[in-house]
Amino acid sequence: MADPFQHGSQNLPPDPAPEPHRFHFEKGEILLLSSLMLLIVIGNILPRLFPDKPAYRLQVSRTESTKNLPTVNWLATPVPETIRPRDLNQASRGDLIALPGIGPSMAESILAFREEKGSFSSVEELDLVPGVGESKLKMLKKYLFVDPPSGPAPASTPNTVPINSAGGVPAGSNSSPADSIIDLNTATLDQLLTLPGVGQVYAQRILQHRQRIGRFKSWNDLLAVPGIGAKRLENLRRYATIR
Incomplete structure (x- = not known):
């Protein structure tokens, strides 16, 4: 038997395409977006309407121990700290x-x-x-x-020889500039302490090493003193001698 619905279904139009999904805002979302846009507009317009108004600052609650501290503008550009000598x-x-x-x-x-x-x-x-x-x-x-030492100038010692403006020994002096240089083979502890860069520890080490070997024969002997390297040895050669 023929299907009575088959002949009729062939004459029906096709189903329409489904409508696309359309996004829409809820009433509360529209209100929130409107408020944000209003704040943005006001924030951009107010500085132009009132250019003389002071910059807004973040305020920090004060306590008894901090009430005297100055106000800090946290929004300002940081200023590099100046290093004081x-x-x-x-x-x-x-x-x-x-x-x-x-x-x-x-x-x-x-x-x-x-x-x-x-x-x-x-x-x-x-x-x-x-x-x-x-x-x-x-x-x-x-x-x-380095601040210069305060107080009166130290008195001349037997190891000090005055030098005139021409760089030589004044007339009538029986000493020569070489006599004022400290000899490491005869120097005492106090004399070693007058040398730049030589403190109590290094002076003691120099004396102990000199006592151990008898006398310094060359500058290289000082390199055996603990803590004396090429740089410190070069400094000693400026102010001392080995005879």
Whole structure:
């Protein structure tokens, strides 16, 4: 038997295509977006309408211990901190670490050298500290200084020979410039302590090594003294002699 619905279904039009999904905002979402846009517009218009108004600042609640502190504008561009020059003989570990190129290890070396020697007579003596080279010394001179010793000038010692403006010994003096140079083979502890870069520890080591070998025959003998390297040896050769 023929299907009575088959003939009729052939004449029906095809089903329409489904409608595309359309996104729509809820009432609450529309209200929220409108509020945000209004705030953005107001934030851009107000500074133009009132250019003389002070900049807005983030306020921090004050306590009794902080009420006298100045107000900080947290939105302002940070200003680089200016490094104040410091006295090398008074600088603390923190002061030294704050300097460019000086870390904790270098600061400890500088303090150890200062403690051993007593004080720095000039910033140039930093060149004797292990790890301080010519370039780093040049940079440190911008931030460090050494105050001259206060009080009356020290009295002349037998090892001191006055030098005139021409660089020579004044007339009538029986001493020569060579007589004022300390001989490491005869120097006492006090005389060694007058040498730049030589503190109590190094002076004792030099005397002990001299006693052990009898006398210094050449500058290379000093390299056997613990802690004396090429740089410190070069400094000793400027101010002392071996006879």
